[in-house]
Amino acid sequence: MKQYGVITIVDEVYPPVLKTIKDAPIVLYTFGDVDLLKQTPTLSVIGTRNPSVGAWETTSHIITPLIKENWVIISGMARGIDSFAHKLALLHHGRTIAVMGSGFQYVYPRENKKLFEAIAQHGLILSEYPPHIPPRPYQFPERNRIISGLSFGTLVIEAALRSGTLITVEQALDQGREVYAVPGSPPCLSKQKAATK
Structure with a gap:
């Protein structure tokens, strides 16, 4: 089993693209293939934790060609679109990086334990939190700046x-990154919007 690693902002392996954001993490904990931090191009793929019926097909249609062209797919290992993005990268023997909002000893959500292990084996997992730190609500918005900061651009599949997701979009725009969105309004999200009016 691979061991956890630590890199700091002054280390050569620290991704240069992440250094350019105003609140770059001083320390990153790593689990997996650190060489992925040197590889380009990179795209973050994000979206709702409650995807529509057609979300897997949509995600696959858009990012599978990129995976096959050796793009590094970055996401947050959350339920829904994040998991879809990582699973598609693994399915097609591509490259993927997951950025966690907790330490490595606290996989969140718990149902993604096998996905965590697969990414650690075939990709890279990052966190700015030491391995023993459990997930806390404020840590997920904080980790989102790393997801967008590592990427050339951010692709939104579905979002409430x-x-x-929209916090990450704001951070990506603030970082001067490209942002892309799939047009349309899936039925499940349309109902959610109506309920908030």
Whole structure:
């Protein structure tokens, strides 16, 4: 089993693209293939934790060609679109990086334990939190700046009006990154929007 590693902002392996954001993490904990931090191009893929019926097909249609062209797919290992993005990268023997909002000893959500292990084996997992730190609500918005900061651009598949996805979009725009969105309004999200009005 691979061991946890630590890199700091002054280390050569620290990704240069992440150094350019105003609140770059001083320390990153690593689990997996650190060489992925040197590879480009990179795209973060984000979206709702409650995807529509067609979300897997949509995600696959858009990012599978990129995976096959050796793009590094970055996401947050959350339920829904994040998990879809990582699973598609693994399915097609591509490259993927997961950025966690907790330490490595606290996989969140717990149902993604096998996904965590697969990414650690075939990709890279990052966190700015030491391995023993459990998930706390404020840590997930903090980790989102790393997801967008590592990427050339951010792709939104589906997102509710009030969501962590849109926080990541704001951070990506603030960092001067490209942001892309799939047009349309899936039925499950349309109902959610109506309920908030």
